[in-house]
Amino acid sequence: MNLPIEAYLVVSTLLFFIGVFGFIARKNLIGILMSVELILNAVNINFVVFNRFLYPNELEGMIYSLFVIVVAAAESAVAIAIIINVYRKLKNISVESIESLRN
Amino acid sequence: MDFDFIDYLTGQNIMFVVLSAIVLGCGLMSVLSTKILRAATYLFFTLFGIAGLYLLMNYEFLAAVQLSVYAGAVVVLLIFAIFLVKNLGHETEKVSCSKKGIAALASVLGIVMTLVIVFNEGIVPAVVGPTAPQVDMQLIGDTLLGSGKHQYLLIFEASSVLLLACIIGAIVVATKSKEEK
Amino acid sequence: MDYSQFLSMSHEISLVSLLIILLLADLVMGKKKSGFQACAIGLFAIHTVLGFTCFGESAGNAFADMYQSSDLHVLIKNILNIGTCIVLLMSYAWNEKENKEYVGEFYFLTLSTLLGMYFMISSGDFLFFYIGLELASIPMAALVAFDKKSKESAEAAAKYILTAAFSSGVMLFGISLIYGTCGSLYFDEVAYKFASATPLMVLAFVCFIAGLGFKISLVPFHFWTADTYQGAPTSITAYLSVISKGAAVFTCMAILFKAFPSSTEVWQTVLWIIIVLTIVVGNLFAMRQENIKRFFAYSSVSQAGYIMLGVIAGNEVGVSTTIFYILIYMFTNLAAFGVISIIERQAGKLNISDYNGLYSTNPKLAVMMMLALFSLGGIPPFAGMFSKFFIFVGLFKSGMIGLLFIALINTVVSLYYYLLIVKAMFIKENEKPIAKIESDKTTICAVVICTIAVIAIGFISPIYHYIESVSSALN
């Protein structure tokens, strides 16, 4: 007997919120970026699971995941570029170092 | 409904549990570890585990992409970045408990709410289980390059622009300006 | 396979060709790049004109409804084109002076985000929408970081890209749940299935709106706005506050109408809360700002709330008034940002207190700024009043009198802080006012165009009539 779909969703949900936790709790920007990757992966699991379990006739979910991976890669590239830029300006990439714009 | 534990003790399910444990455990370690390089390593394992889940669901192509793009490219990129930033690899993060607490609280709230909703929703699974037949590569190719319903030529083209723009953007941002040189 | 379908995407094709031309030109022209900007702006202007003249005819859906187009889509793209054109004019001098090195990239990135907005606007399914959204966001982060000298620019970019990534993660979570419940990602099929609102759907919807709300900068998804607006180069701030926001609002509206037409109750409730928060919080924050760009960031947050009033109205008047509002808001805000960028470039001043006594030294700039502020505050006979009035009519039609009342009361608060700027410029005295400024021609040209539009649009009813006539496409 197969595990119900909810089991998969539990995994994705937990992973998603682990990512959220990381985003909020990590200290440096690369760590935060990693957390974003976790979030995106959680979403990907969702798409794939739904596709596989509920709507197996079309490949929508899978394709979506595919493109999310593509976009995530591009996004990380730009994000890393920006983080390096920040490092160059501020010699630091902790979150607290980018708090000068406020209120 | 009788719940028979044994019924669930299939190889498929065991694999799922193991992979899930890896994914979640490594994910958690990745966000909790105080050393950024370790976190990247855990992230790598997480992504690996997720690729395993894809395989488990017979999405080989996707698993491959996951491994090559994510585990292969993104994580490497991250590690490069970590090395580019001096001393970062050796620094330990000290995050205050209150910050963690609040983050945990928000996450737990979200988890509880989402799960409650998911379990109350009563999603009826389709007849097909997780072990559906493999996806034909031909089909994937058609899907990606077709222009009909459920075909994604347009997206394919659009994402090419996206990638180009992102590359250019990343280069512009990352290169030093004249003054800095 | 029918590649001729690409032909229905006239705007996109034209813009992609433009991008390629610019890329090549950038390569060919080498280091000197004199005339590159003129060429780019000229080409874009041609693109804009073409948008008005020829592109409308081929409008129609393509790729099995993944790409959707109608007169309305063409119109909103044209509006964005005009806005972008003005932003490019405004950034001309900045590029000449500060950004000689990467001017090609600047144009490429700006226009590729515009392309992303086209995609968003014309999307017929969530995937295409997502790609468009990211295409509009990620290069934008690079643009925000474009000011190489400024630490703030880097900070702003970091905040922007990370929040954007986070927000798109949340949005994707929502989309995945929508996919899970509806089994499709095409808007029309979602609309077909997304009928009864289960909690999961609500959650999915809220996550999705959060992602869009990030782009529109609705409270509580707005936090990046102020920091990014302040740190980004001024023309990019203008671009963000107007073009990006306008595109997102239209997309939001289109998706709500196309994908969730039968669950208006859900999204009206969600939007109700968000709009009230947006208007109130935007206003409260704007009251106490010292930096003018930051001030306009909050003002734009609050304005976003007003624009969304047309969306929440959910009726035909709502659609046309929203677009009308976007149009007018675009001109108004661009006029203001034009003045700000002139002053920033020539005098290097960005604090509101620096604007004290501006009228005595630079009366023309002060007056144009004032007109823009009055228009933002909804003071007749400037265009802003027309758009506000009309959008309220739409809202009233949908019966949300309570929301309307809150919005109306908040117009008073917003008037307060707009008048603060007017007060600074006209009434307050300054020992060292900003010296007389020689404005650069392109920027001043852009500002004058905007000012004329601000004065005139309200009186020229055919504009609204045209919008009204095409806006039935969404219903």
Place this chain on the structure above:
Amino acid sequence: MDTVKLLAPIVLALPFLMFFVLGLLGNKMKPNVAGILGTCGLSIVAIVSYFIAISYFWGFGRVGEEYSQEILFNLDWLKMSETLPGLTIKIGFLLDPISAMMLVVISTVSLMVHIYSMGYMHGEEGFQRYYAVLSLFTFAMMGLVIATNIFQMYIFWELVGVSSFLLISFYFIKPSAVAAAKKAFIVTRFADMFFLIGILILSYYTETFQFLDLTAVSGDHATLVHDRMCGEEFFGFLPAISTAMFLIFLGGAGKSAMFPFHIWLPDAMEGPTPASALIHAATMVVAGVFLVARMFPVYFFEAADVLTLIGYIGAFTSLFAAVIACVQTDIKRVLAFSTISQIAYMFVALGVSGYTSEHEACLGYTSSMWHLFTHAMFKACLFMGAGCIIHAVHSNEMSAMGNLAKKHMTITHITFLVSCLAIAGIPPFSGFFSKDEILVAAANKDTVLYVCQAFVAGLTAFYMFRLYFRIFWWNENESYKHHAPHEAPKNMTVPLIVLSIFTCFMWIEKFFPFFPDKITADRKTLDLEFDSVIAGASVLVALVGIGLAYWLYKEKNDKPDAIASKVKCLYISASHRFYIDEIYLFVTRNIIFGGICKAIAWFDRHVIDGFMDMLGWTARESASGIRDVQSGNLQKYALGYILGVIIIAFFVFCSL
């Protein structure tokens, strides 16, 4: 009749024109030119008035048994209502016995004052302005008495008020004059408010302002008022007619300085003396009496209770004022209180009057009008005489006078004496006849009132002769050494003589044949009978008063002070006018200004405005308060974001 109709508008138009000419161009003229112009204008008005009055009484006025009420002209001024034509304010000319009589009174006194002022005001700054305001006053007073409708009366009523204000404040540099003017205006205005409300009530029911409609009598009722208002209630519990008529009376009481509105009149003496003579002695102050007389049928038939009340208020006021007059030291103040007292007499007369002329029932009415006439003459004379004296000694205070009889002020002395005798009620001077008839009327109706009024008659004789002796006898004042008193110039003495001629010979019917028998409530002729008992009694009382005054004030002595110290309490409170002014002052300054106004102003600034400011304050404070939410920390933003999602989703679940 046609000539009269033709001439009638002059009575109003000419003074009005004079006012404009003198007001606008006065400063460009020489003072004398302005004075002469004003006087000439008034002479014409006086001639026209006399002509109208004479041709009325002996000409067209007499129709059968009674005198007719003629409307000479009546122009629409303002329609109050499109649907009720009665509610139209008209400016017109109603000629009947009392208005004809008033024309004579006003034009006579006014002309005399005009002439007198040429001398008295000579050299004053603002001479032209003075004449302009006199013209305005004459215009207003004329308009008041010839009013065809109650609203016209009210209009001119207000105008006389303002001209009174302008004349009292003629010496506007003097703070006391300004204060007096303000007091006069505000007190009368306060009373006018009641008048207005009374008019409103009356016109609401009767739907007309016209006197002819309001006072039309048939049988035992004032028809219109009776039909429309009988049984109606105001505010649910007040009988409408009585309320309205009482309020209207209050208006009159204000102008005529009845208790408790009397406080303004003594202070009004701050104005130039001739103006006091005209306004605050002869004409304006009797407007209240005229008003009650004008509305008399309504009072008598429909509001008899109010009429009785009027009588008692009059009696009280006359006594009250007479007592105060006995102890005043400022000669104009004495005259002012005397005026109050005498006007109160007229009210008493009206209060005890009947309506028909049969059996002398309306004797009160007739005597009241007659007293109005005679009083106007001798009181004007007294005031002008006082003016001459003040002119001579440069002071209002008795202490600065004395023994003036020997100082060559013969004309002043004699005319003053004549007027004093008249007011004291010594035959054959005019005052005797009118006052005697009042006493007769009172005796016929109400013994209490009679006794009271007889006593007041004695008091009157006393204080008038106290004044007379104190001024003209007593002993020589030391200040004369520096500045010897002298007789006034001709243009001041001539009016005195003219007026005392009126006073002396009014009883000779051949000279002054039109009064009093022709002035009755029902406009029929009255056959007057002479009541020798009452006449004798009143003369006796007057003689006692004069004798007492002679005993006390013929020569300088200590008796007055001794008596005063014996009844110290009464003396002091009387000389403080029974502290009524202080009470008013307390009420206005402490309660209204200090209490109500200040409280409201405070409330406005702090509560109402404070609330508005607080709204702004709250917004700004909350803006400052939430600033830190935008902490600049990326992760807090994300936290806000995710919590926003969770909370909004949760909220939506709950609300759906």
Place this chain on the structure above:
Amino acid sequence: MSNLLFLSLFVAVPLVMMVILFLLPSDNKKAIRYTMAGGAAVILALAGYLTVDFLGEYNPENPDQFLFTDSAEWYSGALNIHYSVGVDGVSVAMILLSAIVVITGVFASWSIEEKTKEYFLWFLMLSIGVFGFFISIDLFTMFLFYEVALIPMYLLIGLWGSGNKEYAAMKLTLMLMGGSAFLMLGIFGIYHYSAPQGQDLTFNIIEIAKNHSMDIEEQRLFFPLTFVGFGVLGAMFPFHTWSPDGHASAPTAVSMLHAGVLMKLGGYGCFRVAMTLMPDACKEQAWIFIVLTGISVVYGAFSACVQNDLKYINAYSSVSHCGLVLFALLMMNQEAMTGAVLQMLSHGLMTALFFALIGMIYGQTHTRDIRELGGLMQVMPYLCVCYVIAGLASLGLPGLSGFVAEMKIFVGSFKHADTFHRFFVIAGCTSIVITAVYILRVVGKILFGPLYKVDKIQDTYFYVSEHNGEVHHNKLRDAVWFEKVATIGLIVSIAAIGLCPGWISNMIAGSLKFVNELFK
């Protein structure tokens, strides 16, 4: 000439003047002033012509209350906005008033030296708003012009004002805009229910009144909103507090225009929009507003009694008088409403006169504190006589305009025989006494009495003031020619209405015939 063009001239002339002024160099103050005077004279002539024309065209039998109506489509389709114009007796009276106040305002601002051009540009914008409001019969354009008239106040006060001007300007603008927020909601309500189900909605007030398709339930909600919205501008208690501060800080001519004309927009709007379009709710809720306006009347008068700043006195007096306007309107019969309109006219003229005079006095003494002034009659007799006349008009002296208005109001109000109305009418009557009190207080204190803080040096008077230990001598003089023009213009108008009120009263009353039917 079509009606549309003719009535639009009232907006067009100021607009053209704005363009001319814009083109004139800002240092040529003379040309600017004469342009203004000429333009204002043209407007006055137009207003006069309009009045004559209206009286000629007006036919008492004609049931149409509006004349010269015309309309041009502006926003067609769902919004259905027209640029519609038309006038009735009430608006003609208001236009006439505005024209008079505008031209006298120009003369009263003659001496403005600082930023003359800008000043007059804003001044003209205000005039455009005012005239536009009175000629419009389309709710949208009315609202548009309404706000056009409001916003120039901010800069006029903020730039050319005195005292705590920034605060006052902001407060005034925000409160009035707050009012217009209410108003806007009301207008949406009216618009939304402007036509029976299935027909096109309209902003045209004539059509809305004709359709009368709003149910009582909706009226109950939107009537108070609209009434309060306009009531804020009409200085209705408790929304009047902008008035004292605003007026105190505003420059002379701005106070004149604001109290003289702008506040009338409030009363006019209450009548034209709130009451005639939602008569049923008006009848039902009138009592609430009668209480509030009744309080305004007495409260304003009492407050005025203890103020020490001349402008504050006048501002509170305006609260009282404008309260009386709204109060009379709420009596809902032809007589009282005619009185209300007359009161608007009268108050407009005499308050303008008051503010003009206060400005002229203040211009020389640099203080408006009545405790610091005294005996000015000797120094500047012309101005002081004018002040007395204004005061007399204010306290309702017959022969001046205030009397006519007040009497009509009281007679009309007395038609309501119930205790509630009676009580408030009588309370209203008391205000005529209190008015006398505060008017005479000022007259007695600053005009009459001995000279205070005034020195006479060689036939010239100087006002002596001490500021921060320094003694200042400000030269005092009587009115100069432009001040005389301004004051005489107003006094003549006040006296003209006061002496021959018949024609204008009939003109207004004729146009108000319908109210008796409407509020039956």
